[in-house]
Structures are given as structure tokens and as C-alpha cells.
Amino acid sequence: MTALLLRDLKLSVRAGGGALIGVLFFMTVVAVIPFGVGPDLNLLSRIGPAIVWIGALLSALLGLDRLFQTEREDGSLDLLLMQEHPLVLTVLVKCLAHWLGNGLPLVIASPLLGLFMNMDEVAIGATMLTLLVGTPALTFIGAVGAAVAVALPRGGLLVSILVLPLAIPVLIFGVSASYAAVEDPAPFMPPFLILVAITMFFAVLGPLGAALALRNAGD
Amino acid sequence: MTALLLRDLKLSVRAGGGALIGVLFFMTVVAVIPFGVGPDLNLLSRIGPAIVWIGALLSALLGLDRLFQTEREDGSLDLLLMQEHPLVLTVLVKCLAHWLGNGLPLVIASPLLGLFMNMDEVAIGATMLTLLVGTPALTFIGAVGAAVAVALPRGGLLVSILVLPLAIPVLIFGVSASYAAVEDPAPFMPPFLILVAITMFFAVLGPLGAALALRNAGD
Amino acid sequence: MIKILMKVSSMRLLAENLSARRGEDLIFTDISFDLGAGESLVLTGRNGSGKSTLLRVVAGLLHAETGRVSWISESSESGMRAAEACHYLGHRNAMKAELTVFENLGFWKDFLGDAEDGKGISPGEAAESVGLGGIIHLPFGYLSAGQQRRMAFAKLLVAYRPVWILDEPTAALDVSAEAVFTELIKAHLAAGGILLAATHQPLGLENARELRMAGFAGVTEERW
Amino acid sequence: MIKILMKVSSMRLLAENLSARRGEDLIFTDISFDLGAGESLVLTGRNGSGKSTLLRVVAGLLHAETGRVSWISESSESGMRAAEACHYLGHRNAMKAELTVFENLGFWKDFLGDAEDGKGISPGEAAESVGLGGIIHLPFGYLSAGQQRRMAFAKLLVAYRPVWILDEPTAALDVSAEAVFTELIKAHLAAGGILLAATHQPLGLENARELRMAGFAGVTEERW
Amino acid sequence: MTHTFYIAMSYAVAAVVILCLIAWTWLDGRARQKELAELEASGIRRRSAQPTGDAA
Amino acid sequence: MTESLAISKFSDLANPTRFLALAARILPWMAAATVIVFAIGLYLSFTTEGDYQQGATVRIMYVHVPSAWLSMMCYTVMAVSAIGTLVWRHPLADVSHKAAAPLGAAFTLIALATGSLWGKPMWGTWWVWDARLTSVFVLFLMYLGLIALNRAMDDPSRAARVSAVLILVGFVNIPIIKFSVDWWNTLHQPASVIRMGGPTIDQEFLWPLLIMAIAFTLLFFTLHVMAMRNEIWRRRVAAQRRMAARLAGREA
Numbered sequence A, B: 001m002t003a004l005l006l007r008d009l010k011l012s013v014r015a016g017g018g019a020l021i022g023v024l025f026f027m028t029v030v031a032v033i034p035f036g037v038g039p040d041l042n043l044l045s046r047i048g049p050a051i052v053w054i055g056a057l058l059s060a061l062l063g064l065d066r067l068f069q070t071e072r073e074d075g076s077l078d079l080l081l082m083q084e085h086p087l088v089l090t091v092l093v094k095c096l097a098h099w100l101g102n103g104l105p106l107v108i109a110s111p112l113l114g115l116f117m118n119m120d121e122v123a124i125g126a127t128m129l130t131l132l133v134g135t136p137a138l139t140f141i142g143a144v145g146a147a148v149a150v151a152l153p154r155g156g157l158l159v160s161i162l163v164l165p166l167a168i169p170v171l172i173f174g175v176s177a178s179y180a181a182v183e184d185p186a187p188f189m190p191p192f193l194i195l196v197a198i199t200m201f202f203a204v205l206g207p208l209g210a211a212l213a214l215r216n217a218g219d
Numbered sequence C, D: 001m002i003k004i005l006m007k008v009s010s011m012r013l014l015a016e017n018l019s020a021r022r023g024e025d026l027i028f029t030d031i032s033f034d035l036g037a038g039e040s041l042v043l044t045g046r047n048g049s050g051k052s053t054l055l056r057v058v059a060g061l062l063h064a065e066t067g068r069v070s071w072i073s074e075s076s077e078s079g080m081r082a083a084e085a086c087h088y089l090g091h092r093n094a095m096k097a098e099l100t101v102f103e104n105l106g107f108w109k110d111f112l113g114d115a116e117d118g119k120g121i122s123p124g125e126a127a128e129s130v131g132l133g134g135i136i137h138l139p140f141g142y143l144s145a146g147q148q149r150r151m152a153f154a155k156l157l158v159a160y161r162p163v164w165i166l167d168e169p170t171a172a173l174d175v176s177a178e179a180v181f182t183e184l185i186k187a188h189l190a191a192g193g194i195l196l197a198a199t200h201q202p203l204g205l206e207n208a209r210e211l212r213m214a215g216f217a218g219v220t221e222e223r224w
Numbered sequence E: 001m002t003h004t005f006y007i008a009m010s011y012a013v014a015a016v017v018i019l020c021l022i023a024w025t026w027l028d029g030r031a032r033q034k035e036l037a038e039l040e041a042s043g044i045r046r047r048s049a050q051p052t053g054d055a056a
Numbered sequence F: 001m002t003e004s005l006a007i008s009k010f011s012d013l014a015n016p017t018r019f020l021a022l023a024a025r026i027l028p029w030m031a032a033a034t035v036i037v038f039a040i041g042l043y044l045s046f047t048t049e050g051d052y053q054q055g056a057t058v059r060i061m062y063v064h065v066p067s068a069w070l071s072m073m074c075y076t077v078m079a080v081s082a083i084g085t086l087v088w089r090h091p092l093a094d095v096s097h098k099a100a101a102p103l104g105a106a107f108t109l110i111a112l113a114t115g116s117l118w119g120k121p122m123w124g125t126w127w128v129w130d131a132r133l134t135s136v137f138v139l140f141l142m143y144l145g146l147i148a149l150n151r152a153m154d155d156p157s158r159a160a161r162v163s164a165v166l167i168l169v170g171f172v173n174i175p176i177i178k179f180s181v182d183w184w185n186t187l188h189q190p191a192s193v194i195r196m197g198g199p200t201i202d203q204e205f206l207w208p209l210l211i212m213a214i215a216f217t218l219l220f221f222t223l224h225v226m227a228m229r230n231e232i233w234r235r236r237v238a239a240q241r242r243m244a245a246r247l248a249g250r251e252a
């Protein structure tokens, strides 16, 4: 299993360049918003957490749809499916590798973008923390879509639509927890704990669903 | 050449890509935004054009990086390269097909999304116009990246570095032209004309660059 | 000696009444076989007669419409899926073009692990056995078609599995490589392995059983 | 009669002093040949000896290190690239799995067009010639490996090109299909075509010239 | 605009959508039945419906 | 023969022919019942008094709420069929969830449209991004996505299995729709009929609402059975055509 993790990490550095494209895209999204909002620093810092979260959501989905497609095209998927390791575990490890390659860099880059958006330290910290907890859920949800995409000849986009609705709750609680950390009346913990729960929930449901889809895509 | 255009359009419709799906994805992306920003209608309508443009950028870029990769993987690229049609023309036609299949539906769907974002008629019209003019540029820029990706087996990183910086000016002028149409002091024409110029420029440079990269990809 | 024979012969790959569908067409019906240690079954037949389909069913990659495949061995618990005792070499090579041959083979060695009562050899030795020891450091994508096929075969050697399921293993190979493959397969059989292969060219195995596939066995229209 | 012969014999595919590199290795040096109408050249050699590389150089898909390939014919202007007179059938089939066979063949027919003094046949007839007339409406991805290869060959028939460059055309084919291919190739040669093929199995052509590739011709160290 | 307008619109929208749905389902069924009848007429029928049993 | 026994048992479980016979028998009754209940429901909904708070617009409720319920119920039916597809590989389950998707999309569309038509006079806006409205919108998108998925694949049984997985994963949206008003306080009405502790709604409105709900449900089941029948016919036609093509190919 560590072998799979290492291979996938190696591939994402060597071929796809997932990390860098994700971060670049993330920065582009964040850089464009001030154009819309104008140079009103207060407003910027108000919508900051939301924008950072949206940027992260969109970049986390980039490339996720080909998580299993590449494996299928060169025949590796067949071998992965035949093993005695529970397939769920294999999927989990692949998700982990994808998150390490694509999600984690976003989390690490987020403070920088927080600064761009004129957010204060607490807000930046909270956003980073919620991203750290929330982005894995996005990967797990996306994995289901990616597994379904395997059955389709080239279903990348179709899959994103099917999957994005499920990502909405993650976004809602991530953003509201970030806001709660800054605005006094609202407590930080409840939405944050819900976010944690969502991630745990999808950490189970995502690989299960993906494994089910892979088993049934058979051709 | 029309054969190529038709085939690519057919592929984008047949294989789970295409109009319906691009638009659905676009809609989902835009639907996610209010969740992050909150249901503040004024704010929404202010950031509306930026969001619609970002959504369009993302949807236009999704899948574009594999424009030539798929052709290469099944060997079609070899045959395309061997023909007497000027290669630039082939690339242009492929770009056109990609834009017709993925870009145009976005433009057509944008008014609906404008309504969702509570934008007024002028802003919607301006956004649609700038999208119509600007999205082809994204396709052309992406084509260069796609061609380079084919040439370098491990060129993923390079492509993202190459493409996104070039796409950012398109986004910036597109967004600022849309805003200029609504906010009185800023004139609409200058940024819009720059956008037109960028598109024309890349309509020439993109296919040329892509053709050059493909010729030298040889392996 | 007798003990070894006993142990060996207790291993069986059993297929009962298999039938499979592609789209709505039944490709074959009622195929049964029973392979013991050291035995081999070669599938032949015209293009499109369902050889690859049968191999994928046995490997557990396609659902059989009826029937089942089972794997019986002394050491395995009864619930073991047949697929886990099998190596599958399909039309595609299951190697990453971006990684070197060494990385590819090393990955499969670690990931697949060894089945009980057998041990895989190291990537270097495996490449050596297929006659390509020198180019193990090259990215897989740089190899010629035949070299790629050989390295895909070397994958069978790095992790031990009693059953080999090979789909046209010798496509794209030159004559000397074909001889090498035949030797490797014979060695595997002699060590008590089982072979299930689809091929258009004789593999040069003595006493291999042959199954001729006929293709298209009807439409599953009764379902509707 | 003489006129036809004259016309036919004025067509030539000429390679002079070709050498090519892969990475930093020279794969071959100083290869020259001269093929007239109705002539064929078969490349043989071990895996990795550079057969595919030579074919890709001739097809203009790889830059030759030295030397050049030229195409001389009565009707062509002198500037014509050799590639434009060639059909290339590589290891990959150049067909889209999502489209039906008919759409695939139709696309290549329209896109490639016919070279002068020749005419391609319709997709239906082409599929018929390779023995698969019945399944032209299926998506290409649904075909078996051998059926896919046959359809890729049918592509050569829908658009006319005087030169056929074939890289292991008979891989994955059954025996009857091999015979069909041989017939088609013979017919092409009889009609004044030219054939350049790499193969591990004899194609069954009489009076085909053979070129044995040796592989690895040195390192391009002189450049440094 | 009066409340009546909104009520009328809601009922109209619901009616239109439901009627379209019914019409589509109905017409689809008719078309399929026609195809089946055509196949029957051209002598193709389900094997299980044939008197002669399986030919295999 | 044990084998033919097993086969006959299998086809007994999954026998489309039986389903067709059953459908032909009950469809007229279902259609008639739908029409009658609709007539009563519509009559009641136009004769009851208006609400003092909401005025006559409360009549919108009689189409809005049943269609909203149905949009969720349809998805639940699909989820149950999806389990049938994955666990028992029952061909009728495949047909069932494929046939239900367009119906669900239509009812969701009605709920969305009537909801916004109600929202304009009540809230002063056609659309707000609150949790319930958005989750219903998401449901609509999921229906469209499933329809698109089914169309994008041409091997029907594979398409059925894959969309079954997605249906099950997407089922998490249903509780979100149902409880969103409780989890986030929003503009939208909290549940007043289907809730723990009994309905809190006035008797006056309850009756027409319930009868309309029954009418909508009957309509759904009638259409569902019809659509399933169509789908079975469609597959039958496809199978026979393919058989004919194969036979023709043999003779040639």
C-alpha cells in the first residue's frame, strides 16, 4: 500500500504537476475577485474566507476526474481490482496520494492568499484549519465521480456535475466555521465539528462508493 | 477539414462532454458561490461578472489540456501530422471544434447564470459579449499548452506555467470590460477592444505555436 | 516426493458452466474446465470469438452471466477469490510510461506481494530473465513495442502467483523472445503453476490442453 | 500496355543515408533504399532494433539525424513531402473508441482524401474486404483486439495512397485474417503500390526485399 | 401584479409540465409498440415466443 | 434438471413479461383513480378559504408541496431500485430507476417553479440562495446528471449499475433537503405536515393538501409504470433488432 502511495505521489510530481497547477489556478481565482469587488479592503476581507474556500474547492476538483481513468487506460486498473487488499483500501490510498499531491499544497498556499485578501490573522488561521480538515472530503467525494468516469469513455465533466452538489455542504460548513472564528457571537466549534464529521463520513462513504462503482464498471 | 470539425464535435457530444454537460458544470460552479458568500443579493450582483467569468475560465480549461493528448494516445496524431493540409489549419479547426462544443454553450448559458447572480440586464449583456469575444482566446492559449504537453512526456508542470499566466490577461480584461459597462465612470470600449485584440492575437499565435510544438514533438 | 506431488495436486482452478455477455450478445455459454498443478489450457479461435472475454471472466474482471470460477488450494481459506491467485497479462501492459522500468517492476512487486508457497524474484533479475537486463533504468515509454511486452511479462516474475492468465503474450515479440517466453512458462508449469492463455500462435508447450472458442452464442433477448 | 508500365515505374520512394537517434543513441546509420512501383521492403530484426524508428523516419514523424527521404512521381511537384504519399499504420490504430467503425472510417476517408491516380473504396466495402462487413455500426472500442487491427487496416483502403508503411500489421490477427491481409497487400502491389513493412512473422510475399536491422549503431558522441 | 396571477401561473406551469410528461410517456409507448408490431410483421419474434423451442 | 430449475427460478424473479401483463391489468385502474382524485383535489383546493396571512396564494401550496414531496419520494424510489440493481441484479430494478429519473426531474421542476412563483408575492423575490432552495436545485441538477449519464452510455446494464452507485451516493441530499430548514434557519417554511408530533397545519388546508398529495402520488406511479413498460419495450426492440442483424450476417 505504501508502494501505491509512493508511486502516485511520484507520478503527480513527475507527470501531471498537480500541485503547481492547482496552486496557480487557486491564485488566479483569488487574484481576479478584487476586480469584481473593487479596492474596498473591508469588503475584501469580509468575503475573503469564502473566496479562498471557493478557489480551493474548484482547484481541488481539477484533475480529480482522471484519478482512475489513467489507471484504466494502461491496464493497471485490472491488476488493482484483482488484488486481495480490500478495494476500498486501495481507493483510500489513492485518494490520500491525490490529496497529498493536490490538496495539501492548497492548504499551505492559503495563508498567502489570505494576505492578498486583507484578512486578519485569526481569519487566516481559521481558514487554513478548515481547509486542512475540509479538502480531504472533497477528494473523497471526487473519487466517487472518478470511479464512475471510468465506466464512461470520456466522462470527466459529467462526473464533476454529479459530484459537485455533494461538495456543497463541505463548502457551507467550511465557510461558516471560518466566519465564526472572526465574528464573535457565532461559536466556532459547532460548524467546525460538523465539517470534521462530514470529512469522516465521506472518508467512509467515498471509498465505498468508488469501490462499488469500480467493481461494477467492469468491461 | 469539415470532416475533422464534425468528428471533433461528434466526439464532444458523444463522449459525455459537450454542450449540456459544460453548461451543467458551469451552472453548478455558479450555484456553489452564493453558499460561500452568503445570500446577500447586492454583493452577489457586484461580484457576479467576476464569478461568471471565473466559471467560464474553469469550464473552458477543463479537458482542454488533453486536446492533442487523446489524439496522440490512439495514434491519430501521427496521421494528422502526415497530411498535406497545413498543420496550422488542422490545429485551428480543432480549436474551433473545441470552442463550439465547450465554449459557445457557456456563452449561451451565461445570461441564465447572470439572473441567478442577480445581475442587471446591462451587466448580463456585457458579460455575455465579453465571454463571446474572450473564450476563443482561452481555447487558443490552451491549445499551445496542449501541444507542448504532447511534446514533453513529463510536461505537465510546464504547461500550467505556460497557460495560466497567458490566460490571466484575458480574464482581467474580460472582467474589467464587464464592469466598465455597468459602472459609469469607466469606459467600456478600451478594455473590450483590448480583449478583442488579445483574441485576434492568440487566434494567430496559438495555432502557430501549437503547430510548431507538434512538429517538434516527434517521437 | 509423494508429499510434494500431493501438495501440488491439491491446487485447482475450477470453472463451472461459465457464460458471459458483451452488450446484449452472449459470447459463450457453458464453458467448464478444471486445471490442476502443472496443467495448462490454451484458448484459440478466430478474432472476436471471445478469448479475451473468457480470460477476463476468469480473472474476475467481468461478471459471468452464469456459472462460477473457484480456486481450491490446501493453504487457502475456502472463501478466497480465484482472482487473488492469478496474474493477468492483458492486451495492455499495466506499466506507467513516465516511470522507469525499475520503478514500475518495483511497484508491482511491492503492491502485489507473493502468494503463499512461492517467491518472486527481484526486478533486476526479472528483466534479466526476459533478456533486457541492461535497460531497466529507462522510462517505460521509451521502450520499443516488443521490449514493453517483455517487461510486462517480467512483471509476472517479480511477484509469485500460481495461476498465470495471459492474453496473447507473444504479440509483437521477435523469435528469440518467443523462445524465452516458452522457457519461462515451462519453468512455471514445472514448478506446479497453472497456465491459461489465449493465443493465435502456438506457444510450443507440450501436452497443453486446447479450447477452441466459437464466438457468438446467442442474444440474451429472453431477458426482456 | 507500355504506357501504363512507364507511368507506374516513374513512381519511386527514395531513402538516402538515413540515420536516426533515440535519446542519445544512434539506432541506425546509413540506410538507403530505392523502391519502385510494385516493390516491397520488409524490415526484420530483434525487438528494439529500430524497425519502428525507421518507419517513423520515412513517414516524416521523426527527424532523421542525417540523410533524406524523397518521393518522386510523374504527377507530383518536386517539393512534395514523401509523407503525403504514404499511409502509416503504427502500433496504435488511430481510431476513436467512442465512434462507430463507420464513423471512424468515414472520417479518415474524408480527411485524408485520395492521392492522385488512385481511388479509395467506401467504408462499407473496406470493412467487407477485411472480413468484418457485419459489425461496421459498432463503436470501435467494443471490438476485440484482432477486429480492431483489421479495421485499422481497412483504413488503408478507404483513401488511396501509393505507399503503405506498416508496422507489424499482423499482430493479434488470427490465421485467416493474416491470409486476407497478404491478399490485400499483394493486390496493392500488383496495382503499382509500394510497401514498407516491419514484421516478426513472414508476410507471405514473394520477391519482397528484406532489410535486417541490427540495432544500436553507436552513440552520437562526435557531436560533443 | 395580483395574487391571482401567481396562482394561475403556478397551476399553469404545473399543468404544462405534467401534460408534457404524460404526452411524452404516452407517445413513447405508442412508438415502441409500433416498432414491436413492425418487427413482428417482418417475421422476427422472440425466441421464447416461438413454438419450435431453442435452436442453440 | 437442476440447471433449468435454477434458470426458471431466476427468470421468475426477474420476469419482464410478467410485469408487462401486470401493468396492462392495473394501468387502467390507476389512471382512472388518478383522474378522480385529481378532480376532487382540484375542486377542494379552489373552494377552500384563503389564509388570513398569505391570502389566496395559499392555493399555490396545493401544487407546490405535493410536487416537492414527490421530488424527494421519486429519488427514494430510485434509491431502492438502485439497491435492487446492485444487490440482486434485477433487470426490472435497472428499468425502474432509469424510468423514474425524468419523472423526478419534472416534479422537481414544478416544485422549483411554483416555489418561486410563491416566493415573489411572499418574500418579494423569485429566488434566494437558502439551503432548502439550493438543495432542491441540486436535486434537479442530479436528476439531469443521471439522465445525461444514462444517455452517455450505450450498454444499458452497465449504465444501470453505474448510475445506481451514483444514486445511492447522492441520496445524502434527501435528508439535507428535508432537514435544511431545521439546520439553518432560512426564509422557507418549516415542516408542518410531515413532522414529529403531528401536523400543525389548519384542518381547512390539510384536506385539500392531502388529497392533492395522493393525486400526485397516484400520477407518479401511473407514469412510472408506463415509463417502465416503455423501457422494457425499447430493450425488447433493441434485442430483437440485434438478433435479426446477427442472423442476417450469418446467412450472408
Ligand code: HEM
Pocket (backbone or CB within 6 Å): F061, F064, F065, F068, F069, F111, F112, F113, F114, F115, F116, F118, F119, F120, F122, F123, F132, F133, F136, F137, F177, F178, F188, F189, F190, F191, F192, F193, F194, F201
Ligand atoms: C423555489 C422555491 C422553493 C422550493 C425549492 C421549495 C421547496 C420545498 C420542499 C422541498 C418542500 C417539502 C419539505 C418537507 O416536506 O419537509 C416544501 C414545502 C413547503 N413549502 Fe416550499 N419551496 C419553495 C418556495 C416556497 C415558498 C415561497 C413558500 C411560501 C411562502 C413555500 C411554502 C412551503 C410550505 C408551506 C411547505 C409545506 C411544509 C410542510 O408542511 O411540511 N415554499 N417546499
Ligand SMILES: Nc1ncnc2c1ncn2[C@@H]1O[C@H](COP(=O)(O)OP(=O)(O)OP(=O)(O)O)[C@@H](O)[C@H]1O
Pocket (backbone or CB within 6 Å): C141, C142, C143, C144, C145, C146, C147, C172, C174, D022, D023, D024, D025, D027, D045, D046, D047, D048, D049, D050, D051, D052, D053, D054
Ligand atoms: N526516447 C528514447 N530514448 C532512448 N531510447 C529510446 C527512446 N525511444 C526509443 N528508444 C530505443 O530505441 C530503440 C528502437 O526502438 P524501435 O521501436 O524502433 O524498435 P523496433 O525494432 O520497432 O522493436 P519492436 O520489434 O519491439 O517493435 C529501442 O531500443 C528503444 O529502447
Ligand SMILES: Nc1ncnc2c1ncn2[C@@H]1O[C@H](COP(=O)(O)OP(=O)(O)OP(=O)(O)O)[C@@H](O)[C@H]1O
Pocket (backbone or CB within 6 Å): C022, C023, C024, C025, C027, C045, C046, C047, C048, C049, C050, C051, C052, C053, C054, D141, D142, D143, D144, D145, D146, D147, D172, D174, F155
Ligand atoms: N460492449 C460490447 N458490446 C457488444 N459487443 C462487444 C462489446 N465488447 C466486446 N464485444 C464483442 O465481443 C466479442 C469478443 O471479444 P474478445 O475480445 O473476447 O475476442 P477475442 O477472442 O479476444 O479476439 P482477438 O483474437 O481479436 O483478441 C467481439 O466480437 C467483440 O466485438
Ligand SMILES: [Mg+2]
Pocket (backbone or CB within 6 Å): C051, C052, C053, C167, D144, D145, D146
Ligand atoms: Mg483478445
Ligand SMILES: [Mg+2]
Pocket (backbone or CB within 6 Å): C144, C145, C146, D051, D052, D053, D167
Ligand atoms: Mg516496433
